[in-house]
Amino acid sequence: xxxxxxxxxSGTTPKMKGDKVKVFYGxxxxxxDVDLEIKPNEVTALIGxxxxxxxxxxxxxxxxxxxxxxxxxxxxITLDNxxxxxxxxxxxxxxxxxxxxxxxxxxxxxSIYDNIAYxxxxxxxxxxxxxxxxxxxxxxTKAGLWEEVKDRLMEPGTGLSGGxxxxxxxxxxxxVNPEVILMDEPxxxxxxxxxxxxxxxxxxxxxxxxxxxxxHSMQQAARVSQRTAFFHLGELxxxxxxxxxxxxxxxxxxxxxxxxxxx
Amino acid sequence: xxxxDHIVRSFDEDLDSLKAKIAQMGGLVExxxxxxxxxxxxxxxxxxxxxxxxxxxxxxxxxxxEAMSLRLLALRQPLGGDLRTVVASLKIVSDLERIGDYxxxxxxxxxxxxxxxxxxxxxxxxxxGGLVKSLIKDxxxxxxDDDLELAVAAxxxxxxxxxxxxxxxxxxxxxxxxxxxxxxxxxHLLFIAKNLERMGDHxxxxxxxxxxxxxxxxxxxxxxxxxxxxxVVEMPE
Numbered sequence: 001x002x003x004x005x006x007x008x009x010s011g012t013t014p015k016m017k018g019d020k021v022k023v024f025y026g027x028x029x030x031x032x033d034v035d036l037e038i039k040p041n042e043v044t045a046l047i048g049x050x051x052x053x054x055x056x057x058x059x060x061x062x063x064x065x066x067x068x069x070x071x072x073x074x075x076x077i078t079l080d081n082x083x084x085x086x087x088x089x090x091x092x093x094x095x096x097x098x099x100x101x102x103x104x105x106x107x108x109x110x111s112i113y114d115n116i117a118y119x120x121x122x123x124x125x126x127x128x129x130x131x132x133x134x135x136x137x138x139x140x141t142k143a144g145l146w147e148e149v150k151d152r153l154m155e156p157g158t159g160l161s162g163g164x165x166x167x168x169x170x171x172x173x174x175x176v177n178p179e180v181i182l183m184d185e186p187x188x189x190x191x192x193x194x195x196x197x198x199x200x201x202x203x204x205x206x207x208x209x210x211x212x213x214x215x216h217s218m219q220q221a222a223r224v225s226q227r228t229a230f231f232h233l234g235e236l237x238x239x240x241x242x243x244x245x246x247x248x249x250x251x252x253x254x255x256x257x258x259x260x261x262x263x
Numbered sequence: 264x265x266x267x268d269h270i271v272r273s274f275d276e277d278l279d280s281l282k283a284k285i286a287q288m289g290g291l292v293e294x295x296x297x298x299x300x301x302x303x304x305x306x307x308x309x310x311x312x313x314x315x316x317x318x319x320x321x322x323x324x325x326x327x328x329e330a331m332s333l334r335l336l337a338l339r340q341p342l343g344g345d346l347r348t349v350v351a352s353l354k355i356v357s358d359l360e361r362i363g364d365y366x367x368x369x370x371x372x373x374x375x376x377x378x379x380x381x382x383x384x385x386x387x388x389x390x391x392g393g394l395v396k397s398l399i400k401d402x403x404x405x406x407x408d409d410d411l412e413l414a415v416a417a418x419x420x421x422x423x424x425x426x427x428x429x430x431x432x433x434x435x436x437x438x439x440x441x442x443x444x445x446x447x448x449x450x451h452l453l454f455i456a457k458n459l460e461r462m463g464d465h466x467x468x469x470x471x472x473x474x475x476x477x478x479x480x481x482x483x484x485x486x487x488x489x490x491x492x493x494x495v496v497e498m499p500e
Contacts, residue, residue: 218342219340222342246342246343246346247342247343247346247347247479248343248347248479248480249343254343255343255344256267258342258343259269259341259342259343259344259345260269260270260271260274261267261268261269261270262267262270
């Protein structure tokens, strides 16, 4: 087994770091000793066949697995060198710092405005109408949606098109000013144009956020990410610069997967 | 590369037919090289003309393989080793096409030479031609069989061709100085020798491409440089 990376070659301090991460669903082990560093202001793509553990790993990064009763996480995951599974860390606060965007756009059944305002209100990061107005505008602007919705902020978010809804969800995620954004197949329910807009957005968001994306589209991983990690059967097989993974992977399993020869 | 078949079987068929076409083009180029040198050696005008005419078939194959490669890139979006295979095929066909052009040019000069008095260095051409042909053959075999060792060994042999070219260059200069009536034939032979030397260079490019295709990185050492003809100065006495 060859790992091109556990430790960062360039020497940048990782934003997040998984150290011997094991995940069990009941008796079944879903992840085996995953060591992975997520570098700041980079897009890290997690790829691999269904059931390989990539989404499981993603969900460990903001403790989304906590809500699954039979799920047990071992090993250590840090955010800025702070153990996110430590007992004195509030998972709700963690999820404000590590936001998430899901496969299917899931706006709240509220107005566009309230979708964005919800997070800042419950986290108490903004209280006055003026502050919230500003957060709504900047979040929607960063998500590339402002121009399309500024005249109908009070209409329901569910009335937008699929691609717009997904950008609304991204705007909602960035409204609480997170440090890391996790995306679990954010484009798989979208058409190519909406997908292209999200991909363009991901590239812009990278300036201010660290992004981890799970995708089934290898072309998408190749287009949006700087680093790519390949998972197979619960194991992190190979991680490296995206360019290297897609032109000259080290491990024969990676080569088999990216060239469509798995078997 | 020991690799399983693709899940999508027609992808394998596409890659196989790409390789087969390159093998076909390579075989044609190899034959052109041999015929061109034989036409010079035997002062065979008819054969030389055949070489000139056959070049259009090589050009047509180049166009066909390029179209196949583009289609593969557009429709299959190959990655990893598959991507390198397609990129390699594009590079290899352009090298083969250049080799074909040099062979056709040798054919053209063979026709002119057959009308001029014969001079001895023509035998040197046969020797370089033999080396070039076997080099082309080896790099094509290396490509067909993914044989890294053969590619690297062939790559090193280019040096012999360069050295032979330099010595033939000196020899031809001597003939020209001895008798100005040799100048026309000698100049044609010199161009032919240069063409063969260039064919060798393109063959080493193919060896490098095969290396890249198999290993995913460039060859490490610099290409051997045995061609010193540019520095050879013969002072008239």
